[in-house]
Amino acid sequence: MEATHKQFRKRNAILNCLRGTDTHPSAEMVHQMLQSEHPDISLATVYRNLSLFKNQGLIQSLGTVNGIERFDANTAPHVHFICTSCSAVLDLIQMNVPEALQRSAEECSGCSVDGCQLTFSGTCRDCLAKRETA
């Protein structure tokens, strides 16, 4: 019983951590954020739970940024921007994935398209500002 309760507490802490941030963290970043309040949660536990959440559709994986997998608790389709300088991942919530793009993908492939991950890359505003002052 005790073990199950502990597992559940850890599971919730990891999920809440991801839901409480918009930084699209990696497993390492989640582990670091949990350190002060939950020092008993290991990196292996974070990895295991993130992959579980992903399979359950509670979170989505954005794929890898600079070789490191990043996660998003927002599973609704939305557009991302990835900074190639600092690996920041930003939401472009105001921007919709255009319907025409999906129709065009169906025409080209002959397949039924029901999802799309659209990601832009470049230099984020913070990095642009740093460049200007440097």
Ligand SMILES: [Zn+2]
């Ligand atoms: Zn940046």
Ligand SMILES: [Zn+2]
């Ligand atoms: Zn996102």
